[in-house]
Amino acid sequence: xxxxxKQRSAAExxxxxxxxxxxxxxxxxxxxxxxxxxxVPVVAYYVLFYYVxxxxxxxxxxxxxxxxxMWGSDWVGFRYFNDFFNSYYFWRLLRNTLLLSFYELxxxxxxxxxxxxxxxxxxxxxxxxxxQTVTYMPHFISLVVVAGMLVDFxxxxxxxxxxxxxxxxxxxxxxxxxxxFRTIFISSNVWQxxxxxxxxxxxAMSGIDPSLYEASRVDxxxxxxxxxxxxxxxxxxxxxxxxxxxxxHFMSVGTDKILLLYNSSTYETADVIGxxxxxxxxxxxxxxxxxxxGLFNALINFTLxxxxxxxxxxxxxxxxx
Amino acid sequence: MKRSFGERLFDGSNVVxxxxxxxxxxxxxxxxxxxxxxxxxxxxKMRGLIWYPHGFSLDSYKLVFDxxxxxTGYGNTLLxxxxxxxxxxxxxSLGAYALSRxxxxxxxxxxxxxxxxxxxxxxxxxxYLLINNLGMLDSRWALIIPSAMSAYNLIIMRTAFQSVPISxxxxxxxxxxxxxxxxxRIILPLSMPVVAVMILFYGVSHWNSWFNALIYLRTxxxxxxxLILREILITNSTDSMMTGVGGADKMPIGETIxxxxxxxxxxxxxxxxxxxxxxxxxxxxIGAVKG
Numbered sequence: 336x337x338x339x340x341k342q343r344s345a346a347e348x349x350x351x352x353x354x355x356x357x358x359x360x361x362x363x364x365x366x367x368x369x370x371x372x373x374x375v376p377v378v379a380y381y382v383l384f385y386y387v388x389x390x391x392x393x394x395x396x397x398x399x400x401x402x403x404x405m406w407g408s409d410w411v412g413f414r415y416f417n418d419f420f421n422s423y424y425f426w427r428l429l430r431n432t433l434l435l436s437f438y439e440l441x442x443x444x445x446x447x448x449x450x451x452x453x454x455x456x457x458x459x460x461x462x463x464x465x466x467q468t469v470t471y472m473p474h475f476i477s478l479v480v481v482a483g484m485l486v487d488f489x490x491x492x493x494x495x496x497x498x499x500x501x502x503x504x505x506x507x508x509x510x511x512x513x514x515x516f517r518t519i520f521i522s523s524n525v526w527q528x529x530x531x532x533x534x535x536x537x538x539a540m541s542g543i544d545p546s547l548y549e550a551s552r553v554d555x556x557x558x559x560x561x562x563x564x565x566x567x568x569x570x571x572x573x574x575x576x577x578x579x580x581x582x583x584h585f586m587s588v589g590t591d592k593i594l595l596l597y598n599s600s601t602y603e604t605a606d607v608i609g610x611x612x613x614x615x616x617x618x619x620x621x622x623x624x625x626x627x628x629g630l631f632n633a634l635i636n637f638t639l640x641x642x643x644x645x646x647x648x649x650x651x652x653x654x655x656x
Numbered sequence: 657m658k659r660s661f662g663e664r665l666f667d668g669s670n671v672v673x674x675x676x677x678x679x680x681x682x683x684x685x686x687x688x689x690x691x692x693x694x695x696x697x698x699x700x701k702m703r704g705l706i707w708y709p710h711g712f713s714l715d716s717y718k719l720v721f722d723x724x725x726x727x728t729g730y731g732n733t734l735l736x737x738x739x740x741x742x743x744x745x746x747x748x749s750l751g752a753y754a755l756s757r758x759x760x761x762x763x764x765x766x767x768x769x770x771x772x773x774x775x776x777x778x779x780x781x782x783x784y785l786l787i788n789n790l791g792m793l794d795s796r797w798a799l800i801i802p803s804a805m806s807a808y809n810l811i812i813m814r815t816a817f818q819s820v821p822i823s824x825x826x827x828x829x830x831x832x833x834x835x836x837x838x839x840x841r842i843i844l845p846l847s848m849p850v851v852a853v854m855i856l857f858y859g860v861s862h863w864n865s866w867f868n869a870l871i872y873l874r875t876x877x878x879x880x881x882x883l884i885l886r887e888i889l890i891t892n893s894t895d896s897m898m899t900g901v902g903g904a905d906k907m908p909i910g911e912t913i914x915x916x917x918x919x920x921x922x923x924x925x926x927x928x929x930x931x932x933x934x935x936x937x938x939x940x941x942i943g944a945v946k947g
Contacts, residue, residue, distance in 0.1 A: 359761060360761060363759075363760070363761035363762070366759070367757070367759060367760050367761075367835075369834045369835035369836055370753075370754045370757055370760050370835050371754075371760075371762075373750040373751070373753060373754040373835065373836075373839075374750070374751070374754045374755075374762075374766060376747060376750065377747060377750055377751035377754070377766075377770075377805070378766060378769070380747065380804050380805060381769060381770055381773060383786075384783070384786070384802050384804075385773040385777050385778070386769075386773075387778075387782075387786055388777060388778025388779070388782035388783045388786055389776070389777065389778045389782070390778075390782075391778055391782030391783075391785060391786060392778050392779070392782055394781075394782065394785070405785075450677075453670055453673065453674065454674070456666075456667070456670055457670060457671070457674065458667060459671075462671065462674065465678065466674045466675075466677065466678050468930075468933065469678040469681050469682055470677065470678070470681055471933070472681065472685075472926070472929070473681060475860055475864075475925050475926070475929055476864075476922060476925070477863070477864035477866070477882055477885075477921065477922075478864065478866070479864075479866050479882045479885050479886050479889065479890070479921075480885065480889070480918050480921060480922055482889070482890060483885065483886075483888075483889025483890060483914065483918060484684055484688065484889075484918065486889060486890060487889070487914060488684070494687065494704075494705075497703045497704045498704055498705065500703075501704065526680070526681065530681070558663060558666075583774075583775055591866075591867045594867070595886065595890055609780075612779070612780050612781065613780065613871075616780060616781040616784070617780070617781075617784065617871050622781050622785065625780075625781045626779070626781040626782060629779035629780055629781055630779065632779075633776060633777070633779055636775075636776075637775060637776050640775055
């Protein structure tokens with residue numbers, strides 16, 4: 336028994352200790368052997384399914400042919416990147432990706448915050464629970480079903496056109512008009528995610544010290560004033576972290592939903608880098624070209640994330656790392 | 657406390673606004689449900705909003721359940737959900753336990769290696785080629801193994817494990833328990849709320865997943881329900897489902913089959929949801945704040 340106790344306390348010491356690196360590692364492996372056994376499948380999974388594909392990105396710089404394999408294919412440098420930058424698609428894809436992301440940030444991101452603030456002001460807790468239960472629900476519905484309902488409701492003889500016709504509007508085939516795609520995409524995203532997104536802000540609000548509200552009431556602050564001076568600052572750290580995370584997904588906006596909703600008549604506004612990679616890579620088997628496009632996208636994404644984190648770090652002390 | 661006119665106006669508008677939002681969220685589902693049990697001929701002619709079924713008919717459900725593609729899809733999805741979620745819970749528990757122990761020296765580098773994949777990864781094509789090289793293309797494994805765990809859920813579970821008092825673990829170890837015993841006999845039973853959240857998150861994502869099946873599967877017999885649903889709802893091919901239906905009836909019933917299929921594919925999730933709802937708010941909270 337005393338041996339077990341001794342091992343335990345030894346293990347509690349900080350990992351890098353004064354006894355030197357090698358001795359520490361060996362002792363750590365011996366004491367925590369079961370924990371390292373547990374980590375084997377986990378680490379193996381991440382290495383195989385995440386780090387091997389990162390290594391596989393080299394095919395973006397090679398002329399990959401399945402017969403020669405990843406090793407045997409010839410290096411071509413930045414040829415596929417140049418092809419992409421000079422192609423007719425480049426600016427259209429970049430514009431669509433950036434615009435959809437930007438609108439998502441502009442409308443989708445604040446929507447959850449506003450909903451959380453409004454829910455927080457409800458006086459009836461029963462109504463609050465009801466609205467929450469209802470608005471979380473679309474988050475659990477599959478994209479295929481959501482897209483299917485959109486296709487049905489937005490058809491020329493669908494629900495939306497029928498309702499609009501009461502006001503004398505001409506029927507529109509919404510999903511065949513490139514001018515409508517962004518509106519449909521963003522508003523259905525808000526519909527599906529606004530409730531779910533508000534959970535985190537509501538829990539941040541419930542963590543605000545009630546004495547702050549009391550003090551501001553004593554000072555004569557109105558409810559609007561309390562929202563501005565107590566609630567908003569209280570959830571600000573959460574807002575900033577989620578904003579950074581959202582920026583970290585800036586370039587990967589809704590690829591799978593777009594795949595369900597777009598068609599050749601809406602490519603003009605709907606085609607994004609993610610859907611293009613799918614078409615070129617999976618459907619047309621242009622593996623190297625498609626990997627180059629995907630890598631370009633991932634690098635912009637990662638740069639944006641690092642920038643957002645750095646800016647937030649300097650200005651507000653909130654950071655992901 | 658007396659409320660001013662402005663405050664009462666705000667409270668009133670807020671209630672109205674929240675009720676409107678609930679209506680906008682619920683109505684599409686209500687519409688689909690009503691249309692699915694109404695007389696198909698009426699649904700096609702009907703213009704505008706509906707509030708109650710007209711001419712009760714379950715014919716579209718009968719066609720959905722008679723359809724072999726839907727049934728195999730349903731079976732496949734159940735398999736992917738059960739096997740996939742079981743693997744998810746096992747892998748995530750192992751990782752979360754190992755990375756929640758203070759004394760492990762390599763904890764931080766491993767954690768970094770995992771979290772980094774949330775922000776940068778090889779992307780679609782290299783991953784596809786890997787799955788191909790592993791011989792998983794067009795096999796059920798492709799829908800289970802490559803999504804064996806998610807870094808985000810690992811963080812949620814790790815945070816929950818960290819809150820279990822260390823004294824319980826210490827006393828178990830004094831009694832000769834090793835880390836596997838501690839995890840499965842002490843930590844997991846004490847963390848049932850977070851396990852419930854994980855089952856919900858992973859289960860729903862398997863149930864709703866379609867993109868992996870689209871790129872990795874060729875054989876229709878392996879398709880999950882969502883891919884079959886995609887054919888019916890998006891590419892609009894309900895013809896294959898109506899082999900037994902006479903010409904004139906085809907058009908109307910094609911419309912209501914879509915609604916019935918939506919209901920059939922969605923109801924299991926919505927049945928699960930109220931039971932787990934009280935847990936997942938906690939789960940989201942832990943994950944996002946600490947992540």
